[in-house]
Amino acid sequence: MTTIPKVRYSRRTLLKSGAAALAATALPAPMVMGQESKNITLRQFGTGVSNLNEVATKVKEDLGITLEMTALDTDSVTQRAATQPDSFDIADIEYFVAKKVWPSGNLQAMDASKIANYDKIVGIFRNGKLTPESTIAQGTAPHTVGFVEGPGGTSFVDNESGWMTLIPTIYNADTLGIRPDLIGRPIESWTELLNPEFAGKASILDISSIGIMDMAMVCEAMGEIAYGDKGNMTREEIDKTIAIFTEAKKNGQFRAFWKSFSESVELMASGEVVIQSMWSPAITAVRSQGIPCVYQPLKEGYRSWGGGIGLSASLSGMELDAAYEYINWYLSGWVGGFLMRQGYYSAVPETSKEFMSENEWGYWFEGKESTGDITSPFGDKLAGSGEVRDGGSFYDRMGAVACWNSVMDENQYMVRKWNEFIAA
Numbered sequence: 001m002t003t004i005p006k007v008r009y010s011r012r013t014l015l016k017s018g019a020a021a022l023a024a025t026a027l028p029a030p031m032v033m034g035q036e037s038k039n040i041t042l043r044q045f046g047t048g049v050s051n052l053n054e055v056a057t058k059v060k061e062d063l064g065i066t067l068e069m070t071a072l073d074t075d076s077v078t079q080r081a082a083t084q085p086d087s088f089d090i091a092d093i094e095y096f097v098a099k100k101v102w103p104s105g106n107l108q109a110m111d112a113s114k115i116a117n118y119d120k121i122v123g124i125f126r127n128g129k130l131t132p133e134s135t136i137a138q139g140t141a142p143h144t145v146g147f148v149e150g151p152g153g154t155s156f157v158d159n160e161s162g163w164m165t166l167i168p169t170i171y172n173a174d175t176l177g178i179r180p181d182l183i184g185r186p187i188e189s190w191t192e193l194l195n196p197e198f199a200g201k202a203s204i205l206d207i208s209s210i211g212i213m214d215m216a217m218v219c220e221a222m223g224e225i226a227y228g229d230k231g232n233m234t235r236e237e238i239d240k241t242i243a244i245f246t247e248a249k250k251n252g253q254f255r256a257f258w259k260s261f262s263e264s265v266e267l268m269a270s271g272e273v274v275i276q277s278m279w280s281p282a283i284t285a286v287r288s289q290g291i292p293c294v295y296q297p298l299k300e301g302y303r304s305w306g307g308g309i310g311l312s313a314s315l316s317g318m319e320l321d322a323a324y325e326y327i328n329w330y331l332s333g334w335v336g337g338f339l340m341r342q343g344y345y346s347a348v349p350e351t352s353k354e355f356m357s358e359n360e361w362g363y364w365f366e367g368k369e370s371t372g373d374i375t376s377p378f379g380d381k382l383a384g385s386g387e388v389r390d391g392g393s394f395y396d397r398m399g400a401v402a403c404w405n406s407v408m409d410e411n412q413y414m415v416r417k418w419n420e421f422i423a424a
Contacts (some may be wrong), residue, residue, distance in 0.1 A: 014095050019324060020338070025300060036104065040065055040066070040318060041065075041066040041067075041068060042065060042066070042067055042068070042089045042090055042319065042321060042322060042326065043068045043070075043087070043088050043089045043090065044067050044068065044069050044070070044088065044089065044090035044091075044092055044324060045059075045069070045070040045071070045072060045077065045080060045087075045088050045090075045091065045092065046069075046070075046071065046072070046077055046091065046092025046093060046307070047071060047072065047073065047074055047077055047092070047094075047307075048071040048260075048261055049170070049261070049281065049307070049344075050092055050169065050170050050339065051069045051070065051071040051092055051280065052069075052305060052338075053069070054338060054377070055067070055069075055330075055335055055338070056068075056069050058334060058335070059326060059329060059330075062329060062334075063325060063326065063329055065322050065325070065326055067090075067326075069328060073259055073260065074094070074097075074207050074209070074210065075207060075208075077091075077092075077093055077094075077097065077199060077369060078093070078097050078100050078101065079099065080102050081093055081101040081104075081106060081107070081310070082100055082104045082106065083104070085104070085105075085106035085312060085313060085314060086312075086314065087162050087418070088312055089311070089312050089315050089323060090309055090310070090311060090312070090323060090326075091107065091307045091309070091310040091311075091312070092169070092307065092308075092309055092310075092370060093166065093307065093308070093310055094305055094306065094307045095140060095142040095145055095146065095166060095168075095305070095306045095307065095308060095404075095405075096139070096140040096145070096209065096305070096374065096404065096405040096406050096407050097188065097407070098145040098146075098156075098165050098166060098310075099140065099145060100411075101163055101310070102148075102154075102156070103154070105154075105313060105314065106312065107165065107181050107200060107310040107311060107313055107314055108151070108311050108312070108313045108315065109148050109150065109151050109152070109153050109163040109164065109165065110163065110165075110166075110167060110310075110311060110324075110327075111151075111162070111163065112160070112162045112163065112164050113322050114328075115164075115167060115324075115327065115328065116328045116331070116332075116333070117163045117328070117331045117332070117348045117351060118350045120347055120350055121168060121331075121360075122345075122347060122348075122349065123198075123346050124141075124142060124143070124168075124171070124260065124306065124398070125142050125143055125146055125168040125306065125308075126143060126144055126148070126160055126318075127160070127345060128141045128142075128143040128144070130395065130398050131395070131399070131400070134399065137222045137304065137401045137402055137403050137404055138227075138229045138230050138231045138397045138402065138403040138404070138405035139213070139229070139230060139231025139232075139403040139405060139406040140231055140404050140405065140406040140407060141404050142168065142171075142306040142308075142404070143158075144158065145165060146164055146165055146166065146168070146308075147159065147160060147161045147162075147163060147164055147165065148161065148163050148164075148165060148399055149161055149163070149205040149218070150163055153161060153251055156370040163306075165311060166307075166308030166310045167308050167309045167310075167327050167330075167331070167347075168306060168307070168308045168333075168347035169308050169309055169330060169331070169346075169347055170306070170307045170308075170339055170344050170345070170346065170347070171304065171305060171306035171344070171345055171347070171398075172279075172280050172305065172344050172345060173302035173303075173304050173391070173398055173400065173401055174277075174278075174279065174280070174302055174303050174304060174305065175278075175295055175296055175297060175298055175302050175303070175318075175391070175399040176190065176192070176193060176214075176275055176276065176278065176296050176298065177264075177268060177275070177276055177277075177278030177282065177286075177293060177294070177295055177296070177297075178274060178275045178292050178293070178294050178296045178374075179271065179273075179274040179275075179292060179293060180242060180292050180293075181272070182271055182274045183198075183274055183275070186273070187296050187298075188298060188299050189298055189299055189300060190214075190217040190220075190221040190298050190300050191218060191221045192220070192275060193214070193218050193275060193276075194218055194244075194245075194248050196251070196253070198253070198274060199251065199252050199253050200252055200253070200254075200255055200274050201255055201272070201273055201274045201275065202253050202254050202255065202273065202274075202275050202276060203254055203255055203256050203257065203258060203264070203267055203273045203275075203276035203277065204245075204276065205257070205258055205259065205264070205276075205277040206257035206258060206259050206422060207259060208407065208414065208415050208418035208419075209406070209407060209411070209414075209415075210277075210303075210405055211277065211418065212233075212238075212241065212414055212418060213230060213270065213303050213403060213405060214277050214303060215241050215244075215245050216230040216233070216241055216403070217230070217300060217303055217402065217403070218244075218245075219240070219241050219244055220300070221298075221300045222244075224240070224244055225237060225240050225241060225244075230303060230402075230403045230406075231403050231404060231405075231406030231408065231415070232356075232406060232408045232409055232410075233408055233410065234410070235410055235413055238408075238413060238414050238417055239417065240262075240412060242417045242418070242420070242421050244424045245421060246420075246421050247298065249421065249424055250424065255267065255272055255273050256272070256273065257276075260406065261279060261281065261282055261285075262279075264276065264278055264279065265282045265285045265286055266283045268282070268286050268291075268293055269285075269286050269289055269291050269293075278295065280295060280342060280343030280344055281342040281343065281344075281373065283295045283343065283390075284342050284343055284356045284380075284382060285383050286377050287380075287383075288378075288380030288381070288382060290377055291343050294389040294390050295343070295391065296390065297391040297392075297397075298402075300402060301401060301402035301403075301406075302391075302397065302398075302400055302401050302402060303401075303402065303403050303405070304398070304401040304403070304404050304405070305405040306402065308347075309327055309330065311323050313355065313397055331346075331347060331348045331351065332348075332351055333346075333348075333351035333352050333353075333354050333355045334355050336349070336351060336352030336355070337352045337353075337354075337355030337356045337360075338346060338355075338377045339352075340352055340356065340360075340364050340365065341356070341360065341364065341376055341377045342376065342377060343364070343389075343396070345365075345394060349365060353365070358371075359371045359374070360374065363383065363387075363388070363389055364389060365393065365394050366393050366394070367387050367388060367389055367391075367392035367393030367394070367396060368388070368393075369385075369387065369388050370383055370384065370385055370387050370388070371385060372385050373385065374387070387390075
């Protein structure tokens with residue numbers, strides 16, 4: 001693998017030097033674009049989690065590149081990446097989706113030697129281990145679909161080959177969201193999602209490949225099913241899992257099944273739901289309204305996911321150079337700091353630290369008590385002095401991952417059974 005200088009883009013550098021100077025000094029020769037980058041538009045699509053207008057505005061300000069962003073739900077993202085190769089330049093997708101998308105040939109392998117901060121990317125995306133002592137969780141761990149053998153590679157490889165399917169950007173340890181003010185007692189286990197105490201006030205997300213994983217966490221915690229691999233269930237395991245939740249549904253356990261971020265926020269903020277599948281920024285959105293909401297650590301661990309940037313196979317020339325420039329900018333810190341204030345993690349945490357205050361870094365990453373107010377990227381107060389993050393530090397949370405979002409060998413069968421559950 002060719003090595004290139006590793007750089008940092010500080011606030012001072014960005015403000016003082018401007019995008020053109022930054023590109024000229026920080027990136028490899030083929031990526032020096034100067035003023036020409038200001039005339040380039042890149043079409044990006046992905047989920048609303050990371051396809052944010054603020055990112056498009058900032059990259060335009062810093063690099064002059066115009067991003068046309070389209071936010072879709074997870075299933076629509078997968079379908080578009082696999083079937084509409086001419087409709088995008090950049091696919092912002094989750095790693096487990098790579099199993100569905102990569103065989104289509106619609107994405108191109110990316111040269112890791114062009115990624116300035118490659119050596120600072122956390123081990124989760126490189127060899128699967130958060131620390132040398134870590135145990136790799138079940139499911140589709142990102143590193144297992146992160147590399148191919150070469151620029152035309154069609155099969156995933158189990159080593160850092162230098163050719164990446166996705167450049168990692170964002171990830172998190174997901175759990176259940178709760179309304180502690182309406183529950184009034186400790187919640188410690190995934191089993192609580194099916195506790196009859198919360199009949200009519202529970203919810204699960206209606207995205208089959210993710211929802212089935214939350215179901216598995218519950219069923220395993222209940223002692224009902226001992227999975228060989230929750231991320232790659234047998235038909236028998238799928239049947240048992242769906243049967244347990246179908247019975248709960250018929251007994252009135254669930255208030256709703258949500259697909260969008262906004263739906264989950266509304267359900268929790270209104271108090272119609274007190275315990276549910278949830279995403280970190282949804283917790284942030286509820287709390288920003290002054291409503292108690294906790295991303296509850298559970299003794300069985302977390303269900304995790306990771307996302308990254310993929311490039312269209314048809315992207316070439318100046319547009320391809322601009323895409324690499326954009327990726328390097330993305331990992332240089334500003335975006336990471338923005339996302340970490342929503343409760344996510346950056347693939348290159350140390351660059352994000354430069355764009356966060358000591359108090360923010362301590363709270364979000366190190367699990368320390370805040371020394372002042374903690375606010376969202378939009379200025380809404382999320383926590384006050386003396387509070388700690390739900391679940392603690394980065395290593396506490398990501399070190400307790402039980403399973404990664406996955407695509408199973410029996411995916412088609414699972415989707416059919418999931419649809420039967422929703423229709424039941």
